[in-house]
Amino acid sequence: MAKRRKGRAVNGIFLLNKPLGGSSNQVMQQVRWLFGAAKAGHTGALDPLATGMLPICLGEATKFSQFLLDADKTYRVTAKLGIRTSTSDADGEVVETRPVNVTEAQVHQAVMGFKGKSKQVPSMFSALKYQGKPLYYYARQGIEVPREARDIEIFDIQISRFDKDEVDMQVHCSKGTYIRSLVDDLGQLLGCGAYVTMLDRVQVANYPVDNMMGLDELQALAEECRDGESVNYQALDALLLPMDTAVAALPAVRVKTEKLAYFSNGNPVQADTADLTGQVRAYAEEDGRFLGVAEVEQPGRLAPRRLVVY
Numbered sequence: 001m002a003k004r005r006k007g008r009a010v011n012g013i014f015l016l017n018k019p020l021g022g023s024s025n026q027v028m029q030q031v032r033w034l035f036g037a038a039k040a041g042h043t044g045a046l047d048p049l050a051t052g053m054l055p056i057c058l059g060e061a062t063k064f065s066q067f068l069l070d071a072d073k074t075y076r077v078t079a080k081l082g083i084r085t086s087t088s089d090a091d092g093e094v095v096e097t098r099p100v101n102v103t104e105a106q107v108h109q110a111v112m113g114f115k116g117k118s119k120q121v122p123s124m125f126s127a128l129k130y131q132g133k134p135l136y137y138y139a140r141q142g143i144e145v146p147r148e149a150r151d152i153e154i155f156d157i158q159i160s161r162f163d164k165d166e167v168d169m170q171v172h173c174s175k176g177t178y179i180r181s182l183v184d185d186l187g188q189l190l191g192c193g194a195y196v197t198m199l200d201r202v203q204v205a206n207y208p209v210d211n212m213m214g215l216d217e218l219q220a221l222a223e224e225c226r227d228g229e230s231v232n233y234q235a236l237d238a239l240l241l242p243m244d245t246a247v248a249a250l251p252a253v254r255v256k257t258e259k260l261a262y263f264s265n266g267n268p269v270q271a272d273t274a275d276l277t278g279q280v281r282a283y284a285e286e287d288g289r290f291l292g293v294a295e296v297e298q299p300g301r302l303a304p305r306r307l308v309v310y
Contacts, residue, residue, distance in 0.1 A: 007038030008233070011059035011308070012240025017212040018046050018054040018201075027215060031056045034222040035236055043068035043204065043246075044175075049089055052076075052201030053212055057246070063306045064246040064293065071249075072155065074172045074203035077196055079183045081165040084193035087139075088123060088180035098192045104162040110189045111169065114182060115157055119149035123181045152177045167194075170202075206248065213239065243308065244290040247281050253294065253302060254285040264291065268303040279305065 014035070018027055024045040032040035041062040043055045052075070057065045082100040085092035122128045124139040128147070138145050153174040161168035167186075171179060180196050187194025202209065218239075225232045253276065259269040263282070273280070273296045282291040282302065292307035 007032070008036045009059055010035055010037050010233070010237060010240070011061050011243055012237070013061050013243065013245060014056045014058065014218075014240055015207055015212045016054045016056050016218075017214045018051055019215050020051050021048050023048055024054060027054070028056055030215060031218065032058065034218055036231060036233060041065045043071075044073070046201060047089065047091075047180075047199070049091055049196075050199040050201065052199075053204050053207065053209070054201070055204055055207060055246075057243075058240065060308045060310075061243040061246060063308070064243060067246050067249075068204060070175045071205035072172065072174060072203075073177075073201060074170065075179050076160075076168070076170050076198070076200045076202055077179050077183065078198040079167045079169065079186060079194045080197045081167065081187060081190065081192050081194050083195055084184065084187060085195045087195075088184040089196040089199070092195070096193050100165045100192045102190050102192060104159075107162055107167055107190065108159055110186060111157055111159055111167075113189070114186070115154050117151065117153045120152045120176075120178060120181055120185075121149050122147050122176075123178050123184075150176050154182075166197075172203075207241070207245070211239075211241065242290065244281055247279075247293055250279055250281045250293065251276050252281045252283060253296075254283050255291060255302070257284070257286045260284055260286070263294075263302070263304055264307065266304055266307070268297060268301055270300055271302040273300055273302060275299075 014031055016031055024042045028040055028042045035058055037058040039059055039062055041057045043057060043065045046054055055068050082098055083094055084096040086095050124135050128135050130145050154171060156172040158170050159167060160170060179199055183194050183196050221235060225235055253271055253273055255263050255269060255271055263269045276296050279293055279295050282294040284291055290308060292304060294302045294304050297303045
């Protein structure tokens with residue numbers, strides 16, 4: 001008999017401003033506990049030394065977390081020149097030091113060379129899996145494993161500050177881009193080495209930065225909502241963004257009332273798909289309720305793929 005999951009059936013997305021320290025999974029579990037949610041998932045890990053936007057999906061919203069994993073992201077990063085570390089960040093051991101004899105013009109030219117599509121070899125200290133275990137599991141044991149170069153794209157990269165041996169940049173990139181690897185590559189290109197001293201994710205997809213909340217602030221609000229053993233979750237739930245914001249980039253299709261029960265049971269139905277192809281957001285025509293993600297199999301035919309269970 002399946003074990004019943006403890007917690008509330010609360011659905012939505014919380015924009016956490018992840019603090020310094022702690023893994024993404026650790027802070028996600030704290031958010032899940034504060035909301036009393038039965039289920040939670042994050043949408044793209046941030047290293048313990050990284051801060052910034054970490055969307056936390058609660059309940060049925062976890063079904064759509066992959067869309068946020070695949071979304072574009074923007075980071076602010078500080079690169080320290082002249083030093084290379086084993087992890088390409090401040091957490092690693094110094095493996096090489098070199099003098100820094102570069103001009104701002106040289107740095108700018110090198111940085112602009114990363115713009116566009118390229119292939120990047122993931123860092124050994126990433127969470128990418130190899131034979132079922134994250135790469136950092138092997139790296140911490142001094143084991144190097146083969147990694148395939150991955151297709152990435154840097155949509156925009158700008159230098160906001162250059163000060164002798166420090167460079168501040170803002171990077172808008174595709175999924176799968178490792179900023180630590182980017183900074184390490186920059187240091188190698190400049191001939192002096194470099195590592196990350198600060199990394200802050202400022203954007204995921206088109207989520208509003210103003211809606212982010214820090215963990216301390218969330219904990220304080222949760223405490224205000226608590227009365228002994230009971231919690232009034234109304235103020236907390238008001239912080240959640242709707243589930244369909246995770247798939248906002250997909251076009252929307254309405255399912256007619258007479259087709260709704262059939263569709264909700266996992267069956268394809270006829271629908272007005274116009275000239276659409278591929279995946280779409282599905283809504284109930286009668287009340288606008290978000291049904292989930294469906295696929296246009298052929299003109300006028302809509303097949304459910306990931307449905308919300310209310």
